[in-house]
Amino acid sequence: MTALEPTTLPLDDPASDRPLRLRRVTAEDALTLGGSAIGALALDWVLYERVLPFSGVLGFWFCWYLLFLACYAAIGSLQWNRLAVRDRVVAVALTTAGLLAVALVIGQVGYTLVRGSTVVRHTSFFTHSMADTGALSPLSSGGIEHALIGTLEQITMATVLAVPLGIAAAIYLAEVGGRAARPVRTLVDAMTALPDIIAGLFILAFLVLTLGLPKSGFAAALALSVTMLPIVTRASEAVLRLVPGTLREASYALGGSQWRTVLTVVLPTARSGLTTAVVLAVARGIGETAPPLLVAGYAVGVNTNAFKGWQTSLPVYIYYEILSPEPNDHIRAFGGGFALIILVLILFTIARRLGGGAPGELSRRQRRKIARQASARGGRRA
Amino acid sequence: MPANEPTALMPPAVPEDRPRAIVSRPSTGDQIFRMILRASGWSVFVIVGLILTFLIVRAAKAFHLMGFGFLTTQNWIIYSPHHFGIAAILPLGILIAAIAMLIAVPTGISIALYISEYSPLALRKPLIAVIDLMAAIPSIIFGIWGLFFLEPRILGFDSWVGRHLGWIPVFNFRLNTSVPSNYATSTFIAGVVVSLMVIPIITSLSRQVFSQAPQGEREGAYALGATRWGMIRTVVLPFGRGGVIGACMLGMGRALGETIAVTLIVSATFKFNYHVLETGGNSIASTIANEFNSFPDAGSIGLSALMAAGLVLFGLTLIVNTLGAIVIGRSRSGQATG
Numbered sequence: 001m002t003a004l005e006p007t008t009l010p011l012d013d014p015a016s017d018r019p020l021r022l023r024r025v026t027a028e029d030a031l032t033l034g035g036s037a038i039g040a041l042a043l044d045w046v047l048y049e050r051v052l053p054f055s056g057v058l059g060f061w062f063c064w065y066l067l068f069l070a071c072y073a074a075i076g077s078l079q080w081n082r083l084a085v086r087d088r089v090v091a092v093a094l095t096t097a098g099l100l101a102v103a104l105v106i107g108q109v110g111y112t113l114v115r116g117s118t119v120v121r122h123t124s125f126f127t128h129s130m131a132d133t134g135a136l137s138p139l140s141s142g143g144i145e146h147a148l149i150g151t152l153e154q155i156t157m158a159t160v161l162a163v164p165l166g167i168a169a170a171i172y173l174a175e176v177g178g179r180a181a182r183p184v185r186t187l188v189d190a191m192t193a194l195p196d197i198i199a200g201l202f203i204l205a206f207l208v209l210t211l212g213l214p215k216s217g218f219a220a221a222l223a224l225s226v227t228m229l230p231i232v233t234r235a236s237e238a239v240l241r242l243v244p245g246t247l248r249e250a251s252y253a254l255g256g257s258q259w260r261t262v263l264t265v266v267l268p269t270a271r272s273g274l275t276t277a278v279v280l281a282v283a284r285g286i287g288e289t290a291p292p293l294l295v296a297g298y299a300v301g302v303n304t305n306a307f308k309g310w311q312t313s314l315p316v317y318i319y320y321e322i323l324s325p326e327p328n329d330h331i332r333a334f335g336g337g338f339a340l341i342i343l344v345l346i347l348f349t350i351a352r353r354l355g356g357g358a359p360g361e362l363s364r365r366q367r368r369k370i371a372r373q374a375s376a377r378g379g380r381r382a
Numbered sequence: 383m384p385a386n387e388p389t390a391l392m393p394p395a396v397p398e399d400r401p402r403a404i405v406s407r408p409s410t411g412d413q414i415f416r417m418i419l420r421a422s423g424w425s426v427f428v429i430v431g432l433i434l435t436f437l438i439v440r441a442a443k444a445f446h447l448m449g450f451g452f453l454t455t456q457n458w459i460i461y462s463p464h465h466f467g468i469a470a471i472l473p474l475g476i477l478i479a480a481i482a483m484l485i486a487v488p489t490g491i492s493i494a495l496y497i498s499e500y501s502p503l504a505l506r507k508p509l510i511a512v513i514d515l516m517a518a519i520p521s522i523i524f525g526i527w528g529l530f531f532l533e534p535r536i537l538g539f540d541s542w543v544g545r546h547l548g549w550i551p552v553f554n555f556r557l558n559t560s561v562p563s564n565y566a567t568s569t570f571i572a573g574v575v576v577s578l579m580v581i582p583i584i585t586s587l588s589r590q591v592f593s594q595a596p597q598g599e600r601e602g603a604y605a606l607g608a609t610r611w612g613m614i615r616t617v618v619l620p621f622g623r624g625g626v627i628g629a630c631m632l633g634m635g636r637a638l639g640e641t642i643a644v645t646l647i648v649s650a651t652f653k654f655n656y657h658v659l660e661t662g663g664n665s666i667a668s669t670i671a672n673e674f675n676s677f678p679d680a681g682s683i684g685l686s687a688l689m690a691a692g693l694v695l696f697g698l699t700l701i702v703n704t705l706g707a708i709v710i711g712r713s714r715s716g717q718a719t720g
Contacts, residue, residue, distance in 0.1 A: 097492030189707030195639020287520020
């Protein structure tokens with residue numbers, strides 16, 4: 001293949017070796033962006049505040065953004081062709097959308113944490129219930145102990161109920177499959193967006209009205225498990241599908257039956273991903289308000305028995321405190337929101353720590369453990 | 383195919399090679415195992431069936447009393463004249479969902495496109511985590527955020543729209559435009575808050591389909607001289623269309639059924655009003671949350687009416703969600719075999 005030999009190319013020229021940087025921000029780009037932002041701000045001020053009879057902060061920024069895009073397109077069309085202008089305007093608009101998402105999440109979490117921090121400073125907030133607190137009591141009295149206990153009990157029971165069934169259904173979808181699995185997958189997908197209040201209404205109709213059981217924390221746990229089940233199944237199925245088929249085939253080749261393969265090869269391989277799926281479902285379940293609202297009742301004191309008597313959970317506590325007209329109760333609601341957000345964030349951090357890696361990919365700690373074992377074995381041999 | 387033809391050298395007596403039929407008979411353990419798995423899988427159908435059964439049984443009384451009027455009455459009087467129906471709360475809820483979708487669909491798709499096409503690689507994983515976190519923020523937090531943070535700040539924008547875009551029928555404002563409380567607790571504000579809860583659903587599902595757009599076709603578009611937006615418009619968006627439609631329908635199901643945030647924000651009304659900026663709104667879910675405590679008696683007509691409303695909501699969301707799930711399932715059927 002003499003024709004392909006690159007003898008004529010200037011290979012020894014070091015400059016041609018450098019990789020071409022594709023998306024470099026030039027001074028022109030930055031100046032165009034900054035210039036149109038400032039220009040739009042000035043124009044917006046003149047138009048919005050002086051010329052036209054508009055008012056309102058949100059409207060001001062809304063108009064600024066539209067003017068900014070227009071300015072950017074106008075300035076851009078002075079230097080680039082039409083296709084490039086359109087490309088850049090879209091890029092800027094999409095980047096704004098990404099920034100907006102981050103800002104919204106930070107804004108919501110931050111707002112709740114800041115508003116809640118005033119009452120959370122009283123440590124009694126976490127160790128007292130609302131049993132001795134009246135409408136006009138100061139912030140130092142009353143707390144969320146009963147709601148924390150209720151939430152933890154209900155979510156634990158709901159997890160115990162929903163996770164085995166959900167993962168078994170996921171194994172069915174991923175490992176058994178076949179034609180009959182398709183409607184199941186469709187219905188699971190549909191149930192992930194099931195209105196949460198329907199789960200509460202169902203348990204109310206079934207357990208409380210038909211079977212005649214009283215409202216309790218257990219009923220709330222049942223309702224929560226109905227909402228968590230499809231989330232567990234869907235997330236777990238996605239993880240199980242990522243387990244390499246070669247591992248399964250290796251197990252079958254060694255004479256393993258299907259159940260041994262699933263229990264000893266597939267599930268351990270996908271363990272970290274499955275844990276993530278479960279933790280995310282728990283994080284979703286812990287914040288559900290409507291199901292416990294309908295079937296758990298509302299108690300102001302501590303009730304550790306989930307099977308008897310009314311039990312308050314954290315979201316329901318926040319809901320009732322918000323409905324109260326007293327400003328102190330609103331601050332308490334934000335305190336409850338503080339605790340709820342912290343719980344969700346903790347669960348979320350756990351999920352991110354465990355998951356993220358592909359199935360079978362070892363975490364840092366696992367790698368260190370293997371390295372330690374290997375070195376210990378090596379040391380013994382020597 | 384000449385290679386397969388028996389050559390003259392081969393003795394003709396040898397019978398033709400035929401693949402042995404492979405019969406795999408699962409062991410008893412496997413059969414039991416599969417039965418358990420199948421039962422767990424189909425338990426989803428059992429749950430949906432149970433929900434339908436119990437809601438129908440409990441709603442029978444209200445349906446019996448109101449008959450067809452349940453669908454045409456714009457009121458909620460449980461006691462003696464018995465005048466209740468979903469003709470107001472169902473369309474009001476659909477209106478909230480429609481506003482939420484108008485905001486959430488473009489925003490959600492833009493965020494998904496940014497994450498899958500524009501964001502730097504190092505930022506991609508954190509951004510996905512942020513969207514997952516947004517999906518995990520409890521609806522009660524959205525509710526109190528909307529009530530205490532968003533509502534006071536959005537009133538100015540509302541009055542701006544009411545005064546300057548009032549010629550559009552939906553934005554028409556018939557109350558006194560200078561009283562801020564006339565804009566509060568409106569369908570529009572509820573729609574904005576619900577849209578924030580729908581965005582993560584649309585974003586995460588559409589991001590998944592966008593990132594699966596075939597690499598070869600992307601490079602082909604670039605090689606033909608497309609800009610990045612040109613490539614997205616001609617490769618990524620057509621490829622992801624099915625998934626995006628499905629994602630929007632699942633998001634719509636969520637928006638129709640959202641309870642607590644709507645309950646906290648709107649002040650309940652039982653008269654349909656399409657002027658979205660005016661105070662007052664409602665939905666089936668928030669009616670249930672508001673009214674369930676007024677009728678603790680098991681056999682009461684009030685609870686039965688709520689069950690009937692819940693049944694309508696469940697049927698509606700189940701249809702919307704199932705259609706969405708079918709569309710999504712089609713769009714990923716290619717890789718579901720793996």
